[in-house]
């Protein structure tokens with residue numbers, strides 16, 4: 001059960017929370033993440049930014065339970081990631097989190113459409129949500145259409161796509177089945193301006209429609225104003241502040 005304060009409406013529900021969170025990479029002399037408190041509520045769109053190396057990708061991995069805190073905790077929907085086994089974390093992530101990795105992590109030999117459908121294969125919740133309007137395959141096609149991915153590409157293996165095309169497939173995979181949290185690590189880096197705006201339209205609209213929280217990492221300040229909340233990571237991550245003071 002959730003031990004986080006829950007507000008009356010789902011829109012104000014805390015979906016992700018970091019408390020007294022510390023994390024160091026093995027062998028590192030100093031911690032990478034040292035955050036007292038950071039909370040994200042349902043439906044929030046968060047633009048997370050900061051200089052290269054300040055820990056953005058590391059924090060995303062901790063929020064998504066890919067990495068586990070050394071001290072303190074990160075909770076998803078009130079559940080502490082560190083209390084779960086590796087298999088349980090994988091199950092929970094696929095059920096509740098859509099993750100667009102910096103390197104996309106598409107399965108290279110699977111077709112585009114099968115890559116998008118992967119979360120539905122591993123999570124009944126995602127499959128049930130995606131099937132509401134007919135079938136999960138129909139929903140995958142709808143998302144790929146919205147992402148502007150040419151239909152001729154849908155049966156191709158993911159490895160045959162350009163980087164920008166792979167980014168859009170990874171986004172469709174993250175959105176299918178309405179996860180409560182969508183995490184995106186620099187997902188627009190290979191898109192031209194028109195594609196970038198269209199990509200953001202789809203991502204922000206889908207997250208708003210389903211009250212999904214969106215945590216979006218980018219260096220691109222041109223798109224920052226499209227997000228309701230801006231978080232400059234060194235302002236909340238004491239480890240980054242300390243590292244910069246040492247570097248200075």
Ligand SMILES: Nc1ncnc2c1ncn2[C@@H]1O[C@H](COP(=O)(O)OP(=O)(O)OP(=O)(O)O)[C@@H](O)[C@H]1O
Nearest residue numbers: 025026028032050051052053054055056057058059
């Ligand atoms: N797998 C790893 N093993 C050891 N150290 C790592 C690993 N990944 C990242 N780090 C270190 O952690 C620190 C933060 O890296 P991270 O990738 O989280 O930063 P970032 O803010 O996302 O950077 P960028 O904007 O360049 O992507 C860096 O000093 C980096 O060298």
